[in-house]
Amino acid sequence: MSTPEKDSRETDTHSGVATTGHDWDGIKELDNPLPRWWLWTFYATIVWSLGYVIAYPAIPLLTDSTKGLLGYSSRAEVAKEIAMADAGRAGILAQIAETPVAEILKDPALFQFSVSAGRSAFKVHCSQCHGSGASGAPGYPNLNDDDWLWSGSVDEIAATIRHGVRFAGDDDSRYSEMPAFGRDELLDKEQIALVAAHVRGMAGLEHDAAQAKAGQALFAENCASCHGPGGEGIRENGGPRLTDPIWLYGDGLDDIKAQIREPKHGVMPAWGARLGETTVKQLAVYVHSLGGGE
Amino acid sequence: MVDQTRIEQFDVEAVNARERRQPLYAARRKIHPKRASGQYRRLKWLIMAVTLAIYYVTPWLRWDRGGHAPDQAVLLDLEHRRFYFFPIEIWPQEFYYVAGLLVMAGIGLFFVTSAVGRAWCGYTCPQTVWVDLFLVVERFVEGERNARIKLDAAAWSMDKVWRRLAKHVIWLVIGVATGGAWIFYFADAPTLVAALLSGEAAPVAYVTVAILTATTYVFGGLLREQVCTYMCPWPRIQGAMLDEHSLTVTYNDWRGEPRRPHNRADRIAGAVTGDCVDCNACVAVCPMGIDIREGQQLECITCALCIDACDAVMGKIGKEHGLISYAALGDYNANMAIAESAAGTIDPSRVRNVDGGRLIDGLKIKGLKAVLRPRTFVYFTLWSLIGFAMLGLLLTGDNLDLNVLHDRNPVFVQLSNGDVRNGYTVKILNKRSGARSFRLSMEGLKGALMTRSGTTEDPTDSLVIDAGADRLASVKVFVRSRPKALSAQRTAFKFIVVDETLGEQAAYDAWFEVPAQP
Numbered sequence: 001m002s003t004p005e006k007d008s009r010e011t012d013t014h015s016g017v018a019t020t021g022h023d024w025d026g027i028k029e030l031d032n033p034l035p036r037w038w039l040w041t042f043y044a045t046i047v048w049s050l051g052y053v054i055a056y057p058a059i060p061l062l063t064d065s066t067k068g069l070l071g072y073s074s075r076a077e078v079a080k081e082i083a084m085a086d087a088g089r090a091g092i093l094a095q096i097a098e099t100p101v102a103e104i105l106k107d108p109a110l111f112q113f114s115v116s117a118g119r120s121a122f123k124v125h126c127s128q129c130h131g132s133g134a135s136g137a138p139g140y141p142n143l144n145d146d147d148w149l150w151s152g153s154v155d156e157i158a159a160t161i162r163h164g165v166r167f168a169g170d171d172d173s174r175y176s177e178m179p180a181f182g183r184d185e186l187l188d189k190e191q192i193a194l195v196a197a198h199v200r201g202m203a204g205l206e207h208d209a210a211q212a213k214a215g216q217a218l219f220a221e222n223c224a225s226c227h228g229p230g231g232e233g234i235r236e237n238g239g240p241r242l243t244d245p246i247w248l249y250g251d252g253l254d255d256i257k258a259q260i261r262e263p264k265h266g267v268m269p270a271w272g273a274r275l276g277e278t279t280v281k282q283l284a285v286y287v288h289s290l291g292g293g294e
Numbered sequence: 295m296v297d298q299t300r301i302e303q304f305d306v307e308a309v310n311a312r313e314r315r316q317p318l319y320a321a322r323r324k325i326h327p328k329r330a331s332g333q334y335r336r337l338k339w340l341i342m343a344v345t346l347a348i349y350y351v352t353p354w355l356r357w358d359r360g361g362h363a364p365d366q367a368v369l370l371d372l373e374h375r376r377f378y379f380f381p382i383e384i385w386p387q388e389f390y391y392v393a394g395l396l397v398m399a400g401i402g403l404f405f406v407t408s409a410v411g412r413a414w415c416g417y418t419c420p421q422t423v424w425v426d427l428f429l430v431v432e433r434f435v436e437g438e439r440n441a442r443i444k445l446d447a448a449a450w451s452m453d454k455v456w457r458r459l460a461k462h463v464i465w466l467v468i469g470v471a472t473g474g475a476w477i478f479y480f481a482d483a484p485t486l487v488a489a490l491l492s493g494e495a496a497p498v499a500y501v502t503v504a505i506l507t508a509t510t511y512v513f514g515g516l517l518r519e520q521v522c523t524y525m526c527p528w529p530r531i532q533g534a535m536l537d538e539h540s541l542t543v544t545y546n547d548w549r550g551e552p553r554r555p556h557n558r559a560d561r562i563a564g565a566v567t568g569d570c571v572d573c574n575a576c577v578a579v580c581p582m583g584i585d586i587r588e589g590q591q592l593e594c595i596t597c598a599l600c601i602d603a604c605d606a607v608m609g610k611i612g613k614e615h616g617l618i619s620y621a622a623l624g625d626y627n628a629n630m631a632i633a634e635s636a637a638g639t640i641d642p643s644r645v646r647n648v649d650g651g652r653l654i655d656g657l658k659i660k661g662l663k664a665v666l667r668p669r670t671f672v673y674f675t676l677w678s679l680i681g682f683a684m685l686g687l688l689l690t691g692d693n694l695d696l697n698v699l700h701d702r703n704p705v706f707v708q709l710s711n712g713d714v715r716n717g718y719t720v721k722i723l724n725k726r727s728g729a730r731s732f733r734l735s736m737e738g739l740k741g742a743l744m745t746r747s748g749t750t751e752d753p754t755d756s757l758v759i760d761a762g763a764d765r766l767a768s769v770k771v772f773v774r775s776r777p778k779a780l781s782a783q784r785t786a787f788k789f790i791v792v793d794e795t796l797g798e799q800a801a802y803d804a805w806f807e808v809p810a811q812p
Contacts, residue, residue, distance in 0.1 A: 035524050036321045037517060111748055133703030144707040144715075244710035289748045291707065291715060291772045 093278055101158045101281045111285065118286025121279050125271065134290055139249060139266055144290045147246040150174050151235050152294035158284035162277075164270035173270055176238020181222065182261025195219055196256040202231040202243050205251060301556040301607060304328075304574040308585035324446065325519060325583035327429060328439040328575075332602025341417045342426055350471070353478030357381075360727040362763040370480050382688045383764075385723065387695070394684045398677055405673035407535040409665040410620070411542040415528060416597035421521050424472070424514040425581065428465055435461040439578060465515040466507065473506030519582045522595055529592045538624040541664050543596045545576075545587040545618050546626065548633035549653065551640040553587075556611060568642040569617050575607055576600035576618055586618055614653055625658035632656065694732075695723035696791045696800040706807045714808045715774040717747070722769075722791055724761035732759050732791045734771070739787035739806055742775040759791075777808040 010019050012030055019028040053059065056068040092113050096104065104110045123132060129140045136142035141149060150160050160174055167173040181187040187195065198215030200207040220229060226239030233241030240248065248266075249259050272280055287293075309323045329335075355367035357380055364371065369378040377384040384391055406413055415422060436442045436457050448454055477499050478486060489495035490503075513521050522529065536542065553570035554561040561567045570587070577585045579599045584591055586600045598620065605615040632654075635641040647654055701717035709715055724730050735756035736742050743753035747770035761767035785806045792799040 035520060037520060038524065105748065115748070131703075133701075135704035135707070142704075142707065144704055144717075145709055147710040241710070245712055246708055246710055289770075291717060291745075291747065292709075293748075293750060 096281055097278045099281075101154050101284055104281065104285050105154060105288070111289075114282040114285035115289050117279075118282035118284070118289075121275065121283050122286055125275065126283070129268075134287065139264060141248060141266075142246070143287050144292060145246055146292035146294070147241065147244055148292070148294070149235070149238065149240050149248075152288070152292055154284050154288040154293060157287050157293075158280055160268070161280050161283050161287075162270065162272035165268040166265055167267060167270045170270035170272075174238060176226070177265060178226070178259075178263040180262045187218065187222065187260070191215075191218055192257050192260045195223065195260055196253055199231065199242050199256050200251070200253060203245065203251065204243075301571055301573050301610060302575070303555065303572075304578040306574045306577045308577055308580075308588065309583035322520060323583070325581065326439045326442045326446075327581045327583075327599075328578040328603075329433060330579040330599040330602040332605055334598035334602050338417060338426065338597065338599075342423050345418060345420075345423050346427070350475050353475065353483040359383075362727045364482055366482055368479060369482075372480060383725065384688075385725070387697070387723070391684060391688065394680060398680050398684075401673055401677045401680070403532075404535065405670060405677055407532050408537060408540055408673060409670045410596075411536055411540045412529070412532050412594070412596045415522065415532070415595035416543075419528075419595075421513060421526070422581075422595060422597065424468075424510060425518050427468065428514045428518075429581070431464045431468070432461055435464070462515070465511050469507035469510035469514075470503065472510040473503040476506050477502050519593070522582065523593050529595075533592065536623075537669070538627075539622045539664055539667055539669070541620040541622055541662070542590060543586060543594060543598055543601060543618065544621040544623075544626055545589070546616065546621065546629065547587070547640060548626070548629045549642050549645050550587070550617050551642070566641060566643070568640065569608065569613050571607065571611065573607055575603040579603040616659065619659070620661065622660065622664045625660055625664070628658045692798070692800065693725040694791070694793060694798045694800050695725070696789060696802045697721040697723070698789050698802040698804050700804060700807075706809060708809065709774060712776060712778075713774045714777050715772050716806050717770060717772050718789070718804065720759070720769050720771055720789060720791075722759060722761050722767045724763065724765055724767065727763050729760065729762050730793055730795070732761060732767075732793055733757070734759050734769075734789065734791050736773065737788040737790055737801075739773070739775055739785060740779040742773050742787070742806070744771045744773045746771055773806060775806060775808075777811060780806070780808060783808055783810060 010021070010028070011017065012019055012028070015030060017030045017032055020031045022029055053066075054068070055070045056072055057065050058068065059066045092110070096110055096114060099107070099110060104114055122130075122134065126134070130136055130143055131140070134143040146152065148156075150156060150165070159172075163170045163172040163174065165174040166177075179186060181195075182189070182192055194211050194215035195218050196215070197207045197211035198213075198219050201209070201212035219231075223231075226234060226237045227242055228234050228239065231242035233239050233243075245251070247255070249255055249264060271283070275283070309325065352368050353366065356365050357367035357378070358365055359378070363376070363383070364378065366378065367380050369376075371378065375386045403414070432442065436445050445454060445457065474487075474490070477490075481499075486495060486499065490499060517525075547568070547570075550568040550570035552566060552568055553572040554565070554567045556571040556573070574585075576587065577583075577600075579602070580586070581597060581599065582593045582595060584593045586594065601616075601618045601620070604618040608615050608617055629645065630640075633640050633642060633645050635644065645654055645657060646652065698721070699719040701719070705716070707715045707717075720734060722732055722734075724732075733756050734744075736744065743755055744757060745751060745753045746757055753774060757769075757771065759767055759769050785808075787804060787806055789802045789804055790799060791801075
């Protein structure tokens with residue numbers, strides 16, 4: 001233990017410790033010694049970092065980086081974990097694959113799993129049109145309600161997802177097309193107004209009673225074959241129900257007139273080939289569980 | 295008159311003495327604390343035994359919970375997210391109890407610090423307790439202070455090798471036991487100990503034991519007082535909490551100075567002399583290696599061993615105990631004012647009666663009575679109130695709880711018959727040790743009916759929901775009502791869950807929302 005060197009620096013009178021010599025508006029910093037253990041810890045971290053640089057990918061190169069002796073890669077780790085997760089799910093996925101979709105509803109374990117898996121598949125593939133909460137948008141059906149264009153049983157929902165709607169690439173796709181009564185001059189402007197009034201009347205919306213009555217015959221002649229004589233809809237023909245308060249393209253008089261004049265038709269891709277049968281089943285169970293399932 | 299009592303003089307110097315201040319990168323000066331004996335040492339042995347016993351024994355206590363839950367009295371079940379403490383069971387939803395405990399810990403710290411200073415550091419801090427334990431081992435293997443100093447200085451020999459080896463091996467064993475006991479708080483102890491020994495326990499168990507073994511060994515055996523001086527924020531924080539009434543370990547220079555060794559010529563010749571015989575016993579016993587006669591210091595953990603050492607010396611030379619004592623700064627200052635002569639130097643004769651030489655009566659020596667004052671009383675009352683309130687809540691708390699989450703996306707759904715539907719996730723917490731059936735119903739929503747998600751049953755006005763023993767049942771329910779029956783876009787109503795057998799019930803205030811009416 002040597003005696004402290006003679007120090008030319010200023011010494012703090014209270015503590016007897018030399019100051020660093022810096023002065024900030026009269027505030028000076030004591031130059032206390034570092035404890036040895038602290039210094040050792042500091043050196044140890046330096047040694048550790050050297051080892052780390054050698055063992056792990058560390059130094060960036062032009063297009064890549066050094067690989068490290070351990071050959072570690074976070075992507076490989078992720079791939080390993082995904083493989084593990086896949087292996088863990090394999091059993092229940094196989095069960096779902098061989099269980100008819102209606103039976104899944106009766107098995108609590110399969111149901112729970114399918115709802116969760118279906119929810120995430122929905123977020124990836126379906127939410128772009130139907131919304132993240134499946135509540136739809138004008139032109140894109142709300143899947144929470146109990147109004148189904150193509151039937152709401154879980155089997156039929158699965159069929160819709162599998163083959164799509166008006167999807168050119170799938171022969172089993174759901175298909176219906178409403179004539180463009182205005183554009184193709186099947187009805188003139190006044191007739192369309194009368195039919196629209198009649199439709200609002202059927203739905204219990206505010207309407208001109210005289211016009212609605214005048215539109216009744218036109219409706220029976222032009223529309224009833226698909227929408228049913230009372231507007232109650234015919235699912236087999238893809239004719240939506242007109243008597244409920246749920247409107248895909250809006251319930252305003254102008255909305256209805258526009259739809260009669262030159263109808264819009266939604267298209268949904270066939271997902272069966274893209275997602276595989278197991279995912280389609282999970283999606284069907286999820287959509288069915290949203291509250292409107294039949 | 296020459297006093298024949300022999301007082302041992304220790305060749306020891308405080309590690310933080312001014313003339314010892316090092317230039318940059320100071321090496322640690324090893325401290326060899328001498329064993330003290332006296333009332334504070336006895337108290338410390340007792341506290342050490344109690345705290346160590348609590349730590350090691352607690353995980354082995356059993357508590358019957360009827361088979362549905364683990365029978366370990368104290369268990370942090372991270373996997374199932376439960377905390378068991380004797381009859382108390384805390385679910386994650388009740389984490390606010392932990393907040394309450396932290397508030398209590400804070401106020402408890404104010405209370406203890408304002409009353410008795412850094413008593414936590416000196417008696418109950420794990421660092422202090424384990425260092426004490428490690429010192430017992432060191433003393434047992436290497437001998438008392440002088441033998442240890444000699445051994446340190448000695449050249450390497452077989453004797454030195456085996457003593458050092460034995461000491462470090464025992465320290466490591468204590469370290470393993472410390473780390474080992476820790477993990478028993480997180481899993482069933484008897485099962486885990488069997489798994490640990492057969493090598494079948496989870497890797498995280500071994501890693502935890504290894505890390506805690508290392509920290510115990512390094513902190514308790516190698517770093518010791520450096521943990522308190524350099525690493526711990528406590529000395530800085532607690533220093534700010536003391537006031538002039540707080541008891542701290544104090545060297546009473548008003549009766550000690552000027553110090554002169556016992557039986558030295560000038561003392562005998564009658565020079566102005568205080569009670570301190572400058573034997574350095576207080577420095578020799580100090581586990582922090584400091585000299586309390588330098589005044590209050592950051593390094594002092596107030597373990598009071600210097601009081602024991604000094605009292606023993608004072609007893610031998612026939613003076614009153616308490617040259618070093620627990621004293622409040624206010625009292626110390628008052629006594630100093632009495633002792634100071636006009637010249638500003640300490641004159642110990644001013645605090646002693648001329649006849650008999652006893653200390654005069656006017657001195658302020660309150661001792662533990664200093665604890666009784668409004669500040670500590672307020673802290674203690676607050677602390678107890680929170681404690682009793684929490685205990686009351688925990689012991690009388692409900693065994694049934696209901697939480698409801700309203701669907702946000704979508705908030706409501708228009709149905710084809712004109713009804714509007716809202717979705718809710720209903721969570722029923724069954725804290726009883728048996729499976730139960732509950733009836734879920736609604737109150738305050740006209741014409742409302744509900745269905746359970748995933749079923750195609752007809753809507754009803756109530757549902758039966760089963761919840762397993764000590765489990766949470768989570769059910770998605772859809773409530774439908776006719777907007778025309780409701781007066782506002784947002785209608786408040788209640789979900790009510792009833793255990794029809796026991797009559798227990800819980801309610802939750804919820805909202806029912808409908809689209810804006812044209």
